Amino acid sequence: MPASRITDWDKAYSNTIYIPGGPDYPGKWEIAASAFRDEMRNAGRLREDIVYGPHTRNRYDLFLPKAEARGLVVFVHGGFWMAFDKSAWSHLAAGPLAHGYAVAMPSYVLAPEARVSDITRQIGAAIDAAAREIAGPLHITGHSAGGHLVTRMNTVTTPLQPDVVARLRKTVSISGLHDLRPLLKTGMNETLRLDLAEARAESVALLEPLDGIDVTCWAGADERPEFLRQNSLLENLWSSFSIEISSVAEAGRHHYDVIEGLADPDHRLVRTLLGV
Numbered sequence: 001m002p003a004s005r006i007t008d009w010d011k012a013y014s015n016t017i018y019i020p021g022g023p024d025y026p027g028k029w030e031i032a033a034s035a036f037r038d039e040m041r042n043a044g045r046l047r048e049d050i051v052y053g054p055h056t057r058n059r060y061d062l063f064l065p066k067a068e069a070r071g072l073v074v075f076v077h078g079g080f081w082m083a084f085d086k087s088a089w090s091h092l093a094a095g096p097l098a099h100g101y102a103v104a105m106p107s108y109v110l111a112p113e114a115r116v117s118d119i120t121r122q123i124g125a126a127i128d129a130a131a132r133e134i135a136g137p138l139h140i141t142g143h144s145a146g147g148h149l150v151t152r153m154n155t156v157t158t159p160l161q162p163d164v165v166a167r168l169r170k171t172v173s174i175s176g177l178h179d180l181r182p183l184l185k186t187g188m189n190e191t192l193r194l195d196l197a198e199a200r201a202e203s204v205a206l207l208e209p210l211d212g213i214d215v216t217c218w219a220g221a222d223e224r225p226e227f228l229r230q231n232s233l234l235e236n237l238w239s240s241f242s243i244e245i246s247s248v249a250e251a252g253r254h255h256y257d258v259i260e261g262l263a264d265p266d267h268r269l270v271r272t273l274l275g276v
Contacts, residue, residue, distance in 0.1 A: 179233060
């Protein structure tokens, strides 16, 4: 049976009102992240506010494992390119850290001050900068808008430097937005200021992937239908290329708790990201 036609695109991309206790999640993230930063700071395993660009938001935090790092994980936060910063997600570094990986978490300049294409370039610069600090294989992941930004690094128009691309081993897009054209029909576009040309240029689903990449798109099975469609899109469109591409709908998870697996070293999300 064909899916029903969407007439309210704001509703299609809304999450909070459809999640039990939805408004409480940002506060919970802040508390967990702050406690984790305190723990890592006290252990001497946190380097804060490392500069990667000229803006005050061009900063990233770097969490270090107990021994020499086996490689680098970069986590890019979501918020529809309009909200949050690196400070709300620190606790999600726990899973990769337990496996011996350093974890970088950047902030970036938000819309409307920055356009989506500007944010893409900022994340490329942040990943390049973190990769200069930590040697070894590179694994990148991001949530929602962050899922868009990390998959965008895997396209032929990537802003990453060639030597950093050569180190890229795995990308996991968590509840990622891979086709930006529907957002033109939402109220949030008053802030994003996307036009059709930019939406096309920044839509990962419309771009050609780099050869040899390995991408998994991961969402909660209880997410809004439009996020599930976006999650399966890349596997459908990129399966004919010389890459590894897959998608997962994790049972019992929604848009706000699907990221929690990153904090658990034994969770399948962490094992997929690291290939362990």
